[in-house]
Amino acid sequence: MHSSRPKENSVHFPVDRRPGLWIRPELLIGLTALVALPIIIAWIQYGLFGLPAVTDPVRTFSGSSSSGFPLWLRTAHYISFVLTLLLIRSGLSILADHPRLYRDRDCTPNSEWIRFTPLKVPTDRLWTAKDDARYISPLWSLPGYRHTVGVARHWHFLSVLFWVLTGVIYVVLLFVQGHWARLVPTYWGILPESWNIFVHYATFHLPAEPDGFYAYQALQQLAYFSVVFVMAPLSILSGLAMSPALDGRFSWYPRLFGGRQGARSLHFLLMVGFSVFLVIHVSLVIATGFVRNMNHIVMGNDTSSATGWILGLIGIAAALAVLFAAHWVSWHRPRALQLAARRTVGALTLRTLDPLTPSTEFSRDDISPHFWSNGKLPTSEEWQTLLAEDFQGFRLRVSGLVDHPVELSLGEIIALGQENHITLHHCIQGWSGVAEWGGLSMSALSELVRPQPEAKVMVFHSFGEGLYGGEYYETLSLRDALHPQCLLAYEMNGERLGANHGAPLRLRAENQLGYKMIKWISSIEFVASEKEVGQGFGGANEDHEYFDLVPNI
Secondary structure, eight states: OOOSOHHHHOOOOOSOOOOOOEEOHHHHHHHHHHHHHHHHHHHHHHHHHOSOOOOOGGGGSOSGGGSSOOHHHHHHHHHHHHHHHHHHHHHHHHHHTSOEEOSSTTOOTTOOSEESSSOOOOSSSOOOHHHHOOOOOTTTSSSOSSSOHHHHHHHHHHHHHHHHHHHHHHHHHHHHTTGGGGTSOOSTTHHHHHHHHHHHHHTTOOOOOOOTTTOOOHHHHHHHHHIIIIIHHHHHHHHHTTOHHHHHHOTHHHHTTTSHHHHHHHHHHHHHHHHHHHHHHHHHHHHTTHHHHHIIIIISSOOOOSHHHHHHHHHHHHHHHHHHHHHHHHHHOHHHHHHHHIIIIIHHHHHHTTTSOOOOOOOGGGOOSOOOOOSOOOOOHHHHHHHHTTTTTOEEEEEESBSSOEEEEHHHHHHTOOEEEEEEEEOTTSOEEEEEEEEEEHHHHHHHHOBOTTOOEEEEEEEEEOTTSSEEEEEEEHHHHTSTTOEEEEEETTEEOOGGGTTTOEEEOTTSOGGGSOOSEEEEEEESOGGGSTTSSSBHHHHHSOOOSSOOO
């Protein structure tokens, strides 16, 4: 944390750093009953009839090709373990930036079903989403602390990229080499057999363990099948359902998960599921024959030599070293991490998600009763004066690589024509909300000023300040600016923009996350590249908080 670059290493702690956990009481009762009921039934069965018999699992597999752990499987197992830890830790940092989960897309304060903060949203003063962000220790998360969601996202998406690649290779080889029978149930009798084994565990009796080198017992098989073929795909699909680019083009997709917030909640629950699975899995590896089990998955043989557990412990130490190195990179080389993510994840999204044209519209009945505010109100004397005069003296200057630079009053902007779109806002912190936006389409503005051929990027300058002071600004590619729903908005829900939401003008770019939709716009400039502005990474957030250049997810 000691650096000559304080802006890149400052940590912004919330005033209140108390931990907190609250779950809606009816859901807590329901979840408790859901967990307790099968355990109670297991104990009743045990008390009345004793422990049920456990069927020999060997008959559930066909052929010798299902036995053993080849090198590719052991390698994929280890890589997935490390990447899953990175995903969970970075996911916790992302969650802490908006520590509330909802059942509907509106994210109305105090309507959440669970929150990880002791604070209710106050109603007697302005409370922004930034105010609501929480501290989380780097012992549990990556990178930890507050206002590091940009760095956390880079780790999350870099990890998931290689996690998915590893998983695809693993599943393909699983079927090509005949090892699918180890994981995929092929008969309905596995369900009662799994229950019988569960009764043993629930009543604190370890069932007779098969030699896992050759076969899994029924409950193991169901658990591994669920992790590989149910939880992992659902994690990927629910993650994609939080993409503004995907949601804005295919309105039906997020509805499969109950909307964007339903997908976010499911994504969190799956993270909990993976965490619980890891704890149980490691505990049973230790309890059912640690030495032999480690030889299975490390050495690929069925012996009791010490080599497997020694190398296994070295592998665990190496995994911990990776986690420590990731933390070090986050705080000492965040720019290198940002650039690595841009060249991999960013390049992939530019080719897949960014070309999707946003078209999803909502009805007036869908407009959210509350739309979170974010960012610091401008403190400049110029903006304060304009606000007091209802922006009568405001003039938007549009310049740069254009044939027809202009200065426009609000009245002149309105006279150029108004478009209205009712859309869903996706904040990088996790909250969402539906609002109707009215304004001048960016394509109409572009036609007016006539960009020169070398103009590829629009720079939006704000009356507001950046996190570390200085001018706040943001960029948008000309390609994205010409999307039909891209507006220079001056109205929200049929009324002039309020101060908290960006008056006099704000950007709406519906295939991007909310931080790209800069508020309190003072001027617009057409340039050849984002590298010409600020530190050259695409905006104040990108320069100082290492956010994505093009956040389509």
